[in-house]
Amino acid sequence: MSVVEHSRRGEVTVRDLSKSFALNGQRLDVLRDLQLEVRGGEALAIVGPSGCGKTTLLRVLAGLEQPDRGEILIDGHPVQGVGTERAIIFQEPRLLPWLTVLGNVAFGLTVRGLPADRAEARARHYIRLVGLAAFEKAYPRQLSGGMAQRVGIARALTVQPGILLLDEPLGALDAMTKLTMQEELARIWREEKVTMILVTHDLEEAIFLADRVLMLPNERGSQPRLIDIRLPRPRDRSEPDFVAMRRRLMAEFGLH
Ligand SMILES: Nc1ncnc2c1ncn2[C@@H]1O[C@H](COP(=O)(O)OP(=O)(O)O)[C@@H](O)[C@H]1O
Numbered sequence: 001m002s003v004v005e006h007s008r009r010g011e012v013t014v015r016d017l018s019k020s021f022a023l024n025g026q027r028l029d030v031l032r033d034l035q036l037e038v039r040g041g042e043a044l045a046i047v048g049p050s051g052c053g054k055t056t057l058l059r060v061l062a063g064l065e066q067p068d069r070g071e072i073l074i075d076g077h078p079v080q081g082v083g084t085e086r087a088i089i090f091q092e093p094r095l096l097p098w099l100t101v102l103g104n105v106a107f108g109l110t111v112r113g114l115p116a117d118r119a120e121a122r123a124r125h126y127i128r129l130v131g132l133a134a135f136e137k138a139y140p141r142q143l144s145g146g147m148a149q150r151v152g153i154a155r156a157l158t159v160q161p162g163i164l165l166l167d168e169p170l171g172a173l174d175a176m177t178k179l180t181m182q183e184e185l186a187r188i189w190r191e192e193k194v195t196m197i198l199v200t201h202d203l204e205e206a207i208f209l210a211d212r213v214l215m216l217p218n219e220r221g222s223q224p225r226l227i228d229i230r231l232p233r234p235r236d237r238s239e240p241d242f243v244a245m246r247r248r249l250m251a252e253f254g255l256h
């Protein structure tokens with residue numbers, strides 16, 4: 001595989017997407033005829049109760065899971081399986097313990113055949129972007145959870161995907177680190193101009209980061225909902241409009 005330069009529009013279209021699993025001999029419909037258009041460079045948050053299919057949708061978008069029906073188009077072209085125009089970030093960054101921060105971030109480029117010096121130069125750029133320049137020679141065991149997740153983000157960005165898929169990336173972090181990392185994600189998204197599709201169970205995180213929020217239903221038969229977050233950036237959690245938006249989302253969610 002070579003290191004491909006993408007046109008990087010990063011539009012994602014989901015058409016009639018259905019996915020079910022067999023569970024104890026029964027069919028469990030997780031996604032049903034889902035339609036979705038994500039604009040290039042948009043930040044979309046996916047929320048919904050546990051078990052509603054957020055991870056399944058993200059894995060289908062990443063090409064790690066095959067849908068039963070329907071298709072995924074990237075910039076108008078149907079895609080099958082994984083591709084370098086999409087990168088996925090999980091809750092745990094799964095770094096290689098025997099490689100340094102630089103080694104981990106450069107790894108995805110060297111396995112694609114980029115010469116080591118070019119791979120390292122590009123990796124350093126993304127390590128700087130996530131604020132870890134001083135830790136380039138550190139090993140994963142020497143990093144805090146937040147720092148390890150920054151390495152994971154740098155590693156995903158270094159292959160220059162147009163689309164970044166994140167599955168509860170801040171879910172394992174403590175409350176303070178999580179707030180800092182939300183600011184960092186907002187900045188990185190703005191600077192990199194990638195399409196960001198972020199799964200979270202944190203409504204405030206969704207409002208802080210997203211242009212639109214997709215709410216997946218839990219009860220069978222109800223429709224997924226899309227909510228526009230028209231708040232100026234950078235966003236301030238204490239602003240009345242922000243607080244009102246959180247109240248509205250919580251009400252939509254059936255919380256008070
Ligand atoms: N590989 C699988 N085999 C069987 N059932 C699965 C599989 N993956 C997910 N599920 C089921 O699909 C539903 C949605 O799972 P998931 O997408 O992980 O939900 P979420 O991320 O929203 O919590 C759950 O009921 C889960 O048990």
Ligand SMILES: [Mg+2]
Binds near residue numbers: 054055056
């Ligand atoms: Mg999940």
